[in-house]
Structures are given as structure tokens and as C-alpha cells.
Amino acid sequence: MTDAELILDGEEELSLLETLDHVLDRGLVIAGEVTIAVADIDLIYVGLNVLLGSVETVNEVLGERERRLEYLRGLAPKGGE
């Protein structure tokens, strides 16, 4: 189903974004002894920019995740207020 695929893609993108967020500007850094050498950093943001800038996409993914969690808990889905 197309919607489900889109949401799965969204999940993957979110997961990659989270990973990027952690590994690119955090972690142990040793000035002078070790080189931080990252090339083509723009490449990875191609395609991700859309998601980064789009609260709607994030909301969709999170909304879907919440609905699944609620379903798993056996709760009735929330009515769209």
C-alpha cells in the first residue's frame, strides 16, 4: 500500500536523521592528534532537507507511530480533534 510505504520511508529517514544528528557533530574529538575529515557533507542532506524542513512529514511519521502504539496497547485510536 502506497501510504504504508511512504510512512516506512519516513521512518527510515527519521532514523537516518537521528543518526546524523548524533554522529556528525558529537562524539570524541582529539585536536592535534586525530583528523576529522568529512567530505561531501552536502550530499547526505539532499533529499533529507525536505524532511528536515517539513514539520508535517515529521508529524505524520510520529502520528503514525503513536497510532500504532495505541493500537498495540489495545486502546481506541484518538479521534482527530
Place this chain on the structure above:
Amino acid sequence: MRLYAYCVGDELAAETFEGATGVGGSPLMLVRRGAFAVVVSEFEGDAVPASRENVTEHNRVNALALARSTPLPFRFGTLVEDARLGAYLAKQEATLVAALGRVRGCVEMGAKVIWDAGGRAAGAVEEDEGEAGESPAAGAGTAFLLAKRREVLGEEALRSRAEGVAAALASRLEGLARESSVQVNPKGSLVVRAAHLIERGREEEYRERVRALGREREDLRLMASGPWPPYSFSGPRS
């Protein structure tokens, strides 16, 4: 040939990495120097492309290490010559011992908080703008809402509200987070980015506490992630 360094630890075992590969498909190796072991692989080239695959590999190797004990992850793209690595470990021994002690028995968890400006609780954020959130041009709609809200509320009010959100998250995680690293961004949609150092085994409790806050606050979306190697707690304390 330089080495790509993933993480350093004092409880890393070679068998964890046997047969596994890292960035660029090179086999992983464990280099022992004194009390420390560093997970590395050979790397050809001067710089590491920040590709989807490489970033994922970097994190995957660190997650492999994290499954057994808590290492200090290096930043993505860390290249070092073998001799330099030895010199670094010798010189920084005391700092690294302290840093490893700081994260021992812990993992990093993350929480992100997003203002739900145009979504399910538009009315709670800005009473007179609910209908704009239903526009099919949702991207433009949200940008408009955010700009409008800034204008109406003023930056001070936004700051105070954002800090309120950060405080609510902190209070929710009290007694669970050993340390925290929090960025507050009142002007953006992603209003709080937080990382927490928590004891192993309490990951689900963390997720549940973050979810609980999300259930209470209809104006916010909360997203928990992890467990991560302690990326946010490996450098000097900020």
C-alpha cells in the same frame, strides 16, 4: 594508510568484532594500547564521504560495541595514523579513564520536542488560527503559522514557553537521567533537542516517560530515540 577510529573503551573484546566490517567494507580491528582498546578499520583516502552508508556504518559499529559495554564514540570521520593513536592514548590516559567512568553502565537516550503548530492542537497554540492548519499546502501553512505566532507572541514569550517545555521534560525525567545535554530553540519547530545519560536497562522507562509527556501535552510532539553510544557525553563537559 590511515585508520578510521570508531570508539575507545576499556572493556572491549575482540570477539565482538570478529568477521564484522566497517566504513568502506574494511574489516574491523581492535587495537590495544595500555588500558584501552580502540575499534578501527583501515581507510584509504583523505576524507570520509558523509554518505548515508558511511554514517550508518559508523553508528552500526558503535552500536555493536555498545551491546557489550559502553565505549566513547569518536566523531564521524575520525582518521588517525597508528603511531598517532598510540601517542594520543598515552597522553590522554587520565582524561579518557575519567570519561569512561562517567558513562560506565549507561547509554545515551535522546528526546526531541516539536511544536505541533498546524496539527492536532492548533487551537491550543493559537486560538484564532486553527483553520489555517488544515490548508492542503501544509508546508506553507505551517511556515505561515510559525511566522504569525512569532509575531503575535513575541520572542520573549516564545523563549519562555520553550524553556517551559524543556523544564517539563527535565522534570519528567528526574531521577532517571544521570546527566543531560539540552538545546532549546524557541524560534524553530524543533524546540528542544535533549540527550540524556541513563543506566542500562532503563531505556523503556525513558521512552515511556517521554511518551507520557506527549500524551499530556497536545501542543507538542515528542520523539524518543536510543539507546545510543554516549555521543553527547564523550567530549569535555559543557
